[in-house]
Amino acid sequence: MPKKLPKIILFLGLLFxxxxxxxxxxxxxxxxxxxxxxxxxxxxxxxxxxxxVEERMRMHLEWHRNEELPRYRRFLLDIQKSAKDGLxxxxxxxxxxxxxxxxxxxxxxxxxxxxxxxxxxxPEQINNLERVMAEENEEMMKRMENQQERLQERHExxxxxxxxxxxxxxxxxxxxxxxxxxxxxxxxxxxxxxRMERRRKSQPQFLALLxxxxxxxxxxxxxxxxxxxxxxxxxxARKARIIRNKKRILLIDAILTPGQRLHxxxxxxxxxxxxxxxxxxx
Numbered sequence: 691m692p693k694k695l696p697k698i699i700l701f702l703g704l705l706f707x708x709x710x711x712x713x714x715x716x717x718x719x720x721x722x723x724x725x726x727x728x729x730x731x732x733x734x735x736x737x738x739x740x741x742x743v744e745e746r747m748r749m750h751l752e753w754h755r756n757e758e759l760p761r762y763r764r765f766l767l768d769i770q771k772s773a774k775d776g777l778x779x780x781x782x783x784x785x786x787x788x789x790x791x792x793x794x795x796x797x798x799x800x801x802x803x804x805x806x807x808x809x810x811x812x813p814e815q816i817n818n819l820e821r822v823m824a825e826e827n828e829e830m831m832k833r834m835e836n837q838q839e840r841l842q843e844r845h846e847x848x849x850x851x852x853x854x855x856x857x858x859x860x861x862x863x864x865x866x867x868x869x870x871x872x873x874x875x876x877x878x879x880x881x882x883x884x885r886m887e888r889r890r891k892s893q894p895q896f897l898a899l900l901x902x903x904x905x906x907x908x909x910x911x912x913x914x915x916x917x918x919x920x921x922x923x924x925x926x927a928r929k930a931r932i933i934r935n936k937k938r939i940l941l942i943d944a945i946l947t948p949g950q951r952l953h954x955x956x957x958x959x960x961x962x963x964x965x966x967x968x969x970x971x972x
Contacts, residue, residue, distance in 0.1 A: 718755055718968065722747035729807075732822050733815040739807075746803050753799065755968065761792065763965045770955045770962075777943045782936045797917050805909035808900060816900050823893050827886070834882050841875060855957055856950040866945055874938060 717724075722744040729735060729743055765788060772781045834840070848871060852859070859867070903909060 718751050721751045732819050733811060734818045735815075743807070750799065750803075754796075758792070758795070759965050759969050763962055763969070765792075766958050766962050766965070770958050773951055774955060776946075776951070777940060779936060779940065782939060786932060786936070794917070797913075801910055801913045802906075805906045805913060808909055809904050809906045811900070813901070816897065819900075820893075820897055823889075823897075827889060827893075830882065830886055830889075834880075834886065837880070840880075840882065844875065845871065855954045856946060857953040859950075863945055867942065870938070870941060 725747045726735065726740045726743045730740065733739070735743065765785075769785065772778075772785075852867070899909075899912065903912070
């Protein structure tokens with residue numbers, strides 16, 4: 691059973707995920723061209739393929755705006771209510787579950803078109819995909835060479851996001867959170883190395899699949915099997931990682947002040963406003 695989808699298969703799903711986090715009119719106006727441009731970088735699309743991708747993306751984006759954005763709005767409003775007085779494990783469980791359901795809806799929506807597209811690509815386009823994958827792997831390996839630099843970058847990104855959402859932190863809070871962060875980085879495997887290892891295992895399997903399977907129904911079946919193996923109980927590593935991350939969220943939440951939680955709630959107001967404007971003014 692497939693273990694990990696290569697980056698290209700997740701691309702359309704990622705587009706919608708990004709839209710769920712930072713929906714703007716710009717995205718919905720140009721999402722079809724973005725998808726076509728990105729897929730072209732992997733497959734060197736023909737004019738006919740470009741037109742097909744853009745047409746299907748416009749349809750999916752319209753569905754996403756009408757069906758998914760109202761759900762995202764309700765989700766953010768619920769987070770605002772639950773986060774004001776701190777989070778509980780049951781609230782996190784519900785939030786993660788709702789997010790997983792959202793991802794499932796998007797994948798189910800996209801799988802038929804992804805399978806149809808891949809069932810009709812040429813051998814030359816598969817070779818082009820293989821070449822781009824190799825180039826990306828080489829770039830990743832270069833970035834992985836300086837471990838200390840990558841740890842520093844993770845640390846800086848972490849604090850940038852924390853301050854964006856929660857505002858200023860006291861010296862005591864910074865010391866507590868930095869101690870936790872250092873412990874987590876030490877305990878957790880290097881995500882870049884893990885990602886590289888998954889790519890090395892999955893990419894040859896995926897390329898072999900494309901070269902041996904050309905029927906749309908078979909590709910759809912493969913995608914659904916992969917999604918179940920990634921999302922379901924058959925993936926204990928992912929389940930353990932989610933539980934670990936929930937516990938870490940609660941540890942950070944316990945350090946926050948009421949004022950910092952209010953800061954985050956107000957930040958969510960901006961996202962709710964963006965969603966409402968995008969829903970009401972296509």
